[in-house]
């Protein structure tokens with residue numbers, strides 16, 4: 627089954643949600659991300675909805691999604707579909723975004739918290755309080 631936006635969708639055995647529901651959820655998050663950050667070239671990418679969260683660590687303090695640039699795969703934990711925009715952001719900015727550099731300054735972290743309800747401020751901005759303060763500034 628294919629999600630809109632030319633992403634292929636794979637659902638791991640044991641995931642509790644029906645495929646059709648996952649498509650609707652992920653499509654909604656992709657549309658929200660595109661509305662703020664522009665469309666992301668996802669041709670050839672696959673989203674895998676995974677059973678276990680512990681497998682999905684993409685950096686200090688971030689848990690629930692992983693972007694595999696080489697294989698063009700995004701792994702998303704089944705009970706944290708709102709991590710998907712985080713990984714679309716990795717696709718948008720490429721492999722050099724693996725350290726999340728600038729995600730506070732550009733306002734992504736604040737946007738993520740307010741629009742998709744995933745608050746990563748502590749994990750992605752916590753090492754530098756000025757970044758978190760910057761992220762709280764209103765968007766133009």
Ligand SMILES: [Zn+2]
Pocket residue numbers: 684685688712716724726
């Ligand atoms: Zn990340």
